[in-house]
Amino acid sequence: MSPFTPVPTESIAHAGEIALVRRLLVALGAAAPAAPEGPGDDCAVLAENPAPGRRLVTTDSVIWGRHFDASVSPEDAGRKLVNRNVSDIAAMGGDPTDAVLALLMGPDVSAAWLEKFMIGVGQACLSQGVKLAGGDLAKMPAGTFAASLSLTGFAEKPMLRTGGRAGDFVYVTGSLGGSILGKHFAFTPRVPEGRFFAAHPAVRAGMDLTDGLGKDLPVLLPPRTAALVDTAALPLSADCLAVATKSGLTAVHHALNDGEDYELLLIVDPAGADGMESDFAKRFPEVRLTRVGRIVPAATGLDQGALYDETGEPLAERGFDHFATDSTGN
Amino acid sequence: MSPFTPVPTESIAHAGEIALVRRLLVALGAAAPAAPEGPGDDCAVLAENPAPGRRLVTTDSVIWGRHFDASVSPEDAGRKLVNRNVSDIAAMGGDPTDAVLALLMGPDVSAAWLEKFMIGVGQACLSQGVKLAGGDLAKMPAGTFAASLSLTGFAEKPMLRTGGRAGDFVYVTGSLGGSILGKHFAFTPRVPEGRFFAAHPAVRAGMDLTDGLGKDLPVLLPPRTAALVDTAALPLSADCLAVATKSGLTAVHHALNDGEDYELLLIVDPAGADGMESDFAKRFPEVRLTRVGRIVPAATGLDQGALYDETGEPLAERGFDHFATDSTGN
Numbered sequence: 210m211s212p213f214t215p216v217p218t219e220s221i222a223h224a225g226e227i228a229l230v231r232r233l234l235v236a237l238g239a240a241a242p243a244a245p246e247g248p249g250d251d252c253a254v255l256a257e258n259p260a261p262g263r264r265l266v267t268t269d270s271v272i273w274g275r276h277f278d279a280s281v282s283p284e285d286a287g288r289k290l291v292n293r294n295v296s297d298i299a300a301m302g303g304d305p306t307d308a309v310l311a312l313l314m315g316p317d318v319s320a321a322w323l324e325k326f327m328i329g330v331g332q333a334c335l336s337q338g339v340k341l342a343g344g345d346l347a348k349m350p351a352g353t354f355a356a357s358l359s360l361t362g363f364a365e366k367p368m369l370r371t372g373g374r375a376g377d378f379v380y381v382t383g384s385l386g387g388s389i390l391g392k393h394f395a396f397t398p399r400v401p402e403g404r405f406f407a408a409h410p411a412v413r414a415g416m417d418l419t420d421g422l423g424k425d426l427p428v429l430l431p432p433r434t435a436a437l438v439d440t441a442a443l444p445l446s447a448d449c450l451a452v453a454t455k456s457g458l459t460a461v462h463h464a465l466n467d468g469e470d471y472e473l474l475l476i477v478d479p480a481g482a483d484g485m486e487s488d489f490a491k492r493f494p495e496v497r498l499t500r501v502g503r504i505v506p507a508a509t510g511l512d513q514g515a516l517y518d519e520t521g522e523p524l525a526e527r528g529f530d531h532f533a534t535d536s537t538g539n
Numbered sequence: 540m541s542p543f544t545p546v547p548t549e550s551i552a553h554a555g556e557i558a559l560v561r562r563l564l565v566a567l568g569a570a571a572p573a574a575p576e577g578p579g580d581d582c583a584v585l586a587e588n589p590a591p592g593r594r595l596v597t598t599d600s601v602i603w604g605r606h607f608d609a610s611v612s613p614e615d616a617g618r619k620l621v622n623r624n625v626s627d628i629a630a631m632g633g634d635p636t637d638a639v640l641a642l643l644m645g646p647d648v649s650a651a652w653l654e655k656f657m658i659g660v661g662q663a664c665l666s667q668g669v670k671l672a673g674g675d676l677a678k679m680p681a682g683t684f685a686a687s688l689s690l691t692g693f694a695e696k697p698m699l700r701t702g703g704r705a706g707d708f709v710y711v712t713g714s715l716g717g718s719i720l721g722k723h724f725a726f727t728p729r730v731p732e733g734r735f736f737a738a739h740p741a742v743r744a745g746m747d748l749t750d751g752l753g754k755d756l757p758v759l760l761p762p763r764t765a766a767l768v769d770t771a772a773l774p775l776s777a778d779c780l781a782v783a784t785k786s787g788l789t790a791v792h793h794a795l796n797d798g799e800d801y802e803l804l805l806i807v808d809p810a811g812a813d814g815m816e817s818d819f820a821k822r823f824p825e826v827r828l829t830r831v832g833r834i835v836p837a838a839t840g841l842d843q844g845a846l847y848d849e850t851g852e853p854l855a856e857r858g859f860d861h862f863a864t865d866s867t868g869n
Contacts, residue, residue, distance in 0.1 A: 244699075244700070244701075245697065245699050245701075249700070250631070250699055250700045250701075250746075251597065251627040251628075251630035251631055251700070251746050251747060252595035252596060252597040252627050252628060252630070252631045252633065252692070252697070253595065253596050253597070254593050254594075254595060254631070254694075254697045254699075255593065255594040255595070255596065256593070256594065257587065257588045257592070257593060257594050257693075258587045258588060258594075262587070263584050263585065263586070263587060264584075264585040264586065264587050264588075265582035265583065265584060265585070266582060266583050266585065266637065266639050266672055266673060266689075266691070267581065267582040267583070267639065267673060268639040268640070268641045268673065268674065268675050268687075268689060269641075269675050269677075270641050270643060270675060270677040270687075272643060272677055272678070272679055274680065275677065275678055275679065276677075297581040297582050298581075298582060300581035300582070301580070301581055301582045301584070303582065307596065309596050309597065309598040309689050310598070311598045311599075311600050311641070311687035311689070313600060313602060313643065313685045313687070342596055343596060343597060343598065344598065345598050345599050345600060345687075347599075347600040347602055347605065347606075347685070347687075348602070348605055349602055349605070349683065349685060350604065350682075350683060352680075353679065353680060353683060355643050355677070355679060355685065357598075357600075357641035357643070357675075357677075357687040357689075359596075359598060359639050359641070359687075359689030361596070361691075362582070363587075364584075367575065367582075367584045369574075369575050369580055369584075370574070370579070370580050370581070371574075371575075371580075416580075416581050417581060
C-alpha cells in the first residue's frame, strides 16, 4: 500500500492540520496520554524518572522507499519505527518509557494511510509500555514520507558497547539472516533479555544486531583485538537458508551480512560463560542463545578489528553502509 | 548555499558512513560529549535528572525547501533547528539539557555543507547549554534534506497552555511580524524569560509564538471565551513595518499572521498584572513586554475561540496551516 494518494480530497493537505492531528490522536488511542503528559502543549511534561536508573535516549527513522515500500502495510511500518527504537533501549538493558514522533511528509500523503501507520505506532507503543508524549508534523516534497522517533528509557546499570577483552566469548540471541523475508517487520525487541544481560555479572558488553554480525561485531572489539567467528555454529534462521537458496550466496554470508536481525550480540567473560548460559536457559527457556566466537589479540594474519573464521580465513564480507552508492539497501 | 553537490566525490555517499560520522562529531565539537554520554552506543546514557524538576520533551524539524533555502547559510539552518526546539522548552519555563538528532538526507548532500550545518547545530547547543547526546543518519531520495531534533529539558513548575480564564490579560514579549526578513534565523530563545513567567504567581498560561498571534492565541483560550486584541498596542517590529510596505497589507495583519516570532505569549491574572510587569522590567530591563489584549466570555457577536479587535470586529486572518495547499510557507 502506497502512502500517497492521487485524489486531493484524500490527502493530508486537504484534511487540514488541526483535524488531521485529532484523527491521528484517535488512531494512537491509549498510547498517547492527554496533555501535558501527552501531545498538546509546547512540550510534554513527564515524571523525572518513571523507572529506576540512568536515562537512555535514542532516535531512529523509517523512510518510504528505504525501510519499507508498497508491499508493506502501514501498520507494519509504524510498528517497525517503534520497535527498532525499542531494540536500542533493549541493547542497553533498559526499559522504554516515552517517545516523541516527527512526521515529515509530502502533501500528497493519504490521510487514511497515515491513520493506519499511526495505529501501528500506537499498538507497538502499547505492547512495549511506551507513552507517545508528543510529536511534530512537517511538510516535505510530494512523494516523500519519513518518520523519526526519539525514545527515552531507563536502565539501572546500562550495558555498553565497551568492556570486551581479548579472550572473551561472543554470543547472539535467536537466529540470524534472511530478515528481509519478514522478521525485519515482525520482530519483538529483546527487552527482558537485555535487562537480564545488563544485570548479569559475566556479561561485559553488548549491542543489538542491526547492520549484520559482520559489521556489528567489530564495533564491540577493544583495540588491538580481532574476532574468530565459529561459522559452523552460527544460528541460521529458516529464512536465512531460504534466502541463500535463491541468492546463490552461502547461508553464512547472509547470517553475517543481512542486517536487521534485531537480536542481541553479547561479549561475555569466559569464566562466567557457562553459568550465564544456564541462568539464561532457566529464565528464557524458549530463546536460543549461541556462542558464535571469541575475541583474540590481533597478531600477524589477524588484523585489528577484523573477523576471521575458525581456520583463520578473513570474513571479508562487510555489513551495511547506509550511504554507500552501491548498497542494496535494507 | 544548496545542500546538494553535483560532484559525486563531494557527496555524503562518497564519504562513507563511518568517516562521515567522525567528521560530523568533529564539527559538533564540545557540544557532543564522548560515549556513553554522547554518540557512539545504542543509546546515550544520561543523568536521570541533570536539572531539578519535571522532564520536558519536544521535537521539531527543519526541511530543505520548506524552512530554509539556498539563500540561508548551513550554519544558520543548523542553529535554527536547535533554537526552535529550545523555544519550546522556554515556552514551558524549562532549561534545555540534551538532544538527539535525526538526519534524513539524499545521497547527493554535500559533505562540506553538512559539516557547516553541524557547526551551526553545535554552536547553538553550546550557547544554550544543550548536549547533543546522539543521532541517526538515514538515506532519503536525492535532492532532499531534513533534520529532526528531539530536545529534553527540565522545569520545576512547567508553564502550561491551559489555565487562562475570562478576564485575564494577554501579553507578548519582544515585537511581532516580519520575521521572514531575518529574525526567524537570528532569534534567541526566551529561556530566562520563560523561567521568570513560569515562576511568577500572576502568570496562568503561556506558549511560544510560532504560527502567529492570530493562530496561537486561540490555543490559549479556555472554553466559552474569545479574545479582544488591542491592535493599536501590538508591538510591531521594524521588519514588520518593512514587510507591510512591500506587501500592501497592514502591519497589523503581518503582526497577527507572519509566524516564527519565537516570542512568548502569556495569559496573566489581572490582579497581579501590574506587579508582574514591574517585576519583569526589573529583571529584564531591555526586553519589551506588552499587554496586547484580554480574554472575554464568548457572547453574541463574540464567537468562542475567535479574536476581535477593540471595536469588536473579527480578526479573520488566520495563522499558518502547515499542510494547507495554498499556504505561502514560512
